[in-house]
Structure formats: structure tokens, C-alpha cells
Amino acid sequence: MKSLPIPSFFDQNKVDKFWRVPYQNRSEEAKKWREKYKISSSLEDKHKTILLLIDVQNTFCLPDFELFVAGKSGNGAVEDNIRLCEFIYKNLANITTIAATMDTHKSMQIFHPIFWVDEQGNHPQAGLTMITYEDIKQGRWKVNQNIAYNLKISFEKLERYALHYVKKVSEDSKYPLTIWPYHSMLGGIGHALVSSVEEALFFHNIVRSSQTQFQLKGDNPLTENYSVFSPEVLENDRGEKIAQKNTQFLNQLLSFEQIIIAGQAKSHCVAWTVEDLLTEIQQKDPNLAKKVYLLEDCTSPVVIPDVIDFTEKADEAFQRFAEAGMYRVNSTNEDILKF
Numbered sequence: 001m002k003s004l005p006i007p008s009f010f011d012q013n014k015v016d017k018f019w020r021v022p023y024q025n026r027s028e029e030a031k032k033w034r035e036k037y038k039i040s041s042s043l044e045d046k047h048k049t050i051l052l053l054i055d056v057q058n059t060f061c062l063p064d065f066e067l068f069v070a071g072k073s074g075n076g077a078v079e080d081n082i083r084l085c086e087f088i089y090k091n092l093a094n095i096t097t098i099a100a101t102m103d104t105h106k107s108m109q110i111f112h113p114i115f116w117v118d119e120q121g122n123h124p125q126a127g128l129t130m131i132t133y134e135d136i137k138q139g140r141w142k143v144n145q146n147i148a149y150n151l152k153i154s155f156e157k158l159e160r161y162a163l164h165y166v167k168k169v170s171e172d173s174k175y176p177l178t179i180w181p182y183h184s185m186l187g188g189i190g191h192a193l194v195s196s197v198e199e200a201l202f203f204h205n206i207v208r209s210s211q212t213q214f215q216l217k218g219d220n221p222l223t224e225n226y227s228v229f230s231p232e233v234l235e236n237d238r239g240e241k242i243a244q245k246n247t248q249f250l251n252q253l254l255s256f257e258q259i260i261i262a263g264q265a266k267s268h269c270v271a272w273t274v275e276d277l278l279t280e281i282q283q284k285d286p287n288l289a290k291k292v293y294l295l296e297d298c299t300s301p302v303v304i305p306d307v308i309d310f311t312e313k314a315d316e317a318f319q320r321f322a323e324a325g326m327y328r329v330n331s332t333n334e335d336i337l338k339f
Contacts, residue, residue, distance in 0.1 A: 003090045003334065004037055007203070010085060015196040016078045018058055018189060023202060030206035039093045042210035048096040049337065050256040051088070054228070054263025054270045054299075055103045056081065056197050059183040059190035061264060066183035066190060069265040071300030072311060077264050081194055084262055084298040087331035088200040092207050094337040096256070099213040099249075100193060100201065101228040103184040103269070108147050109221045110165060111180050116141045126181040133167040151221055161222065164237035169224070172232075177224075186219065215249055226269045229276040250280055259291050260336070262298035267310035270299050271317040278324055289325030294318060297330040 007029065033039070059065045061077040069077040088095065107114055113123035116131065118141060124131065135141045143162045148155040166177050184191050193201070201212045218225040220243050225231040229250050231243040253259055259277075263270050274294065281288040301314035322328050329336055 004039075004092055006086055006089045007033065010089060010196070010200075012082045012085075012196075015081050015085065015194065016062055016075075017195065018062065018192070019195045021195060021199045021202060026199060026203055027206050030203050033092075033203075034207045037093070039207055042096045042208040045094075045096045047094075047258065048256045049094060049258040049260065050097045050099060050253060051095050052253065052259060052261045052263075052273075053084070053098065053100045053197070054261065054273055055101055055184075055265075056084070056194055056263050057103060057184060057190065058192055058194060059103070059185075061194045061197075066181045069300050069302060071266075071303055073300075076300030076303075080262070080264070080298045080300055081197055083331045084295070085196050085200045087262075087295065087298065088204060091337050092204055095204065095208070095260075097210055097213065098201055098204055099215060099253075101215045101217055101263070101269075101273070102191065102193075103225075104186050104191065104216045104219045105182070105184045106186055106219065106221065107182060108150055109218075110162070111178060111224050112182055113179055115144055115147050116179070117144045118142075124179045126179055129179040130176040131166055131179065132176050133163070133170050136163050136166055147221075161236050161242075165223070165233055168233050184218065215246070217246075227272040227276045228269075229273060229280070250277065253277070254280070254284070254288060254291070257291065258293065258337075260293045260295060262295040262331075264299060265302045265310075265314075266296075266299040266318070267301035267314035271314060274321055274326070275317065278321060278326070282324070286325065289321075290327075292321075292326040293329050293336055294321060294326055295331050296328050297332070 060067050060069050061081055062068060073079060109115065113126050116124050124141060131141050143158050145155050148158045170176050204210060205212055215228050217228050220231055222242050223231040223233045228246060230245040234241060234243050236242050261274060301310045303309045303311060318328055
């Protein structure tokens with residue numbers, strides 16, 4: 001089906017704000033939209049397409065929130081989400097399912113300041129502290145005893161695990177353990193989807209009779225979880241399972257004929273989710289990479305002026321994905337959903 005118009009209620013000037021979606025109004029408008037443009041139920045799709053949205057939440061996408069992904073432009077995630085909403089509305093009839101990952105945290109997690117203390121009992125500074133194996137061995141940082149009590153783990157056991165964890169991520173992971181600001185807090189506004197995106201997803205629900213799928217990640221207190229498919233660490237120092245891979249969702253994703261991916265941040269959770277997906281694809285059938293389309297104008301890298309710029313690292317990852325067979329595209333490419 002050809003591209004649809006963008007509904008008049010969509011206001012790109014509201015994408016950088018949070019507000020209540022008028023569900024009942026949108027539901028009634030969606031029914032009329034379906035009838036006007038003769039849009040069929042998603043169950044009738046012969047070519048099934050899933051749109052995977054990575055962490056399109058207030059905490060990453062609104063300028064006044066904790067980990068706003070500014071990108072090179074300084075307004076990256078907002079501009080990305082304007083394009084993303086327009087892409088969803090224009091392609092309502094061709095998107096079978098939308099799945100949204102939700103970074104989901106509580107205060108007492110291994111990457112938050114309260115988990116660690118120095119010899120004076122001070123917590124590390126969020127956003128500027130990386131904890132290494134040597135830091136713990138030399139006593140610069142140690143586990144907060146209150147964490148052990150709240151997690152119902154003995155302090156000695158948690159100390160051993162923390163040493164194991166930091167060594168493990170330093171050896172195997174993408175970066176050393178980073179102490180992040182409190183963000184995506186379960187029950188808080190930052191955890192919610194950006195209102196304009198939520199509205200677009202709800203409209204798609206009603207027009208296509210297709211329930212948005214929500215994939216929560218990151219609530220395990222003992223490990224980071226950048227990729228929706230796998231936490232960073234799966235076992236403790238004794239080889240006991242502390243987390244598991246999300247193989248059910250991964251297999252479901254690969255059952256679609258087309259997988260379109262967008263979200264935040266290009267250099268972190270998007271890149272590592274795609275990396276895990278590619279690893280699985282290469283083990284199953286490298287040709288499956290041709291199912292995957294990366295919406296590059298709907299994702300931005302982490303850029304903090306005069307501090308850090310992950311643009312080059314993100315671009316290198318996306319080039320590697322393309323060389324493996326995935327497509328780097330923009331949301332305005334008219335042939336993405338033509339089949």
C-alpha cells in the first residue's frame with residue numbers, strides 16, 4: 001500500500017514534551033482512519049514486518065531528562081522521534097507489529113551510585129565514574145553494605161560477585177563498568193515512552209488491530225543490560241545463573257520477513273541489540289541479515305560536548321552491520337516497505 005498521510009493531530013512541536021494521550025479520541029479517529037483508507041487488519045499481512053523501537057523513553061529522549069541523547073545536532077533524540085512518528089503514520093498499513101524495549105531500573109543496581117562507596121562512605125559521581133577491577137582490588141571502591149541487606153545477599157558473597165562482575169565486563173564487554181545517573185526509574189515519568197511515540201503506537205494498535213509488544217530490560221540489580229537480548233553478565237563467580245538471554249523474543253523477531261530498527265542510543269543500546277541480533281543470525285543463517293533495516297535518521301549517538309563523542313564508534317558498528325548484509329536506510333526511503 002502506498003504511503004498514508006500524517007494525521008492532523010500529530011504535532012511535531014510537542015515531541016519534546018510529555019503529556020497525556022487522549023486514548024478515547026484517538027481510538028475513534030483510528031477507526032475512521034481505517035475505514036477511510038481501507039486498511040486491513042495486521043492478521044491479513046502476507047509480508048510481516050516488525051518495527052523494533054529501542055528505549056524510546058523520556059529519560060533518553062527529552063532534553064530536560066537524565067540521559068538525553070543529544071547527538072551531533074544537540075537535539076538528536078527529539079529530531080529522531082519526529083521522523084519516527086511520521087514514519088509510523090505513513091506506513092501504518094505495512095507495519096504488522098511494533099515492539100518497544102523499555103530500559104527499566106530501580107535505585108539499587110550495580111551501575112548506580114548508591115551501590116558503591118569509597119573509604120569515606122561517599123558514592124561515586126554519576127556519569128563521570130568508571131569502576132575497574134583494580135579500583136576494587138585496591139579498595140578505591142567497595143560495595144555498600146546496605147545493598148547486600150536490601151538484596152538479601154550476604155555482604156561477603158556480594159563483594160565476591162562485584163569483583164567478578166567488574167573483571168568480567170572489563171574483559172568481555174564494550175566498556176568498563178560505568179556509573180550512570182539514576183534513570184529510567186520504574187514507576188517514574190522517565191521510564192515512560194515519549195508521549196508522541198506512545199500516541200503513534202496506540203493509533204497503530206487500533207488501526208491495525210495489533211497490540212504493541214513491550215520488552216522490559218535492565219531490572220536485574222546485578223548486571224547491566226544494554227541489549228534487549230542479553231544482560232552483560234549471566235553467571236556469578238561460582239558459575240551460577242544470575243540472568244538469562246531473551247531467546248524467546250529473539251526467535252520471534254527472526255520469524256518476521258522484515259525487521260526495522262530505530263531508537264536510542266545508536267552508540268549504546270541500539271548498537272548492542274543489533275550486535276546480539278547479528279551474532280544469532282550468523283549462527284543460524286547469515287542470509288537472515290538481509291531482513292534487517294536500520295533507520296539511521298531515527299537514532300543518534302551519545303555526544304557530550306568537550307567530554308565524549310561516540311559518533312565514530314556508532315558509525316563503525318553500523319558499517320559492520322551493513323557489511324554483514326543489513327541495510328542502512330533513512331525513514332524517508334520510499335522503497336523500505338514496498339514488496
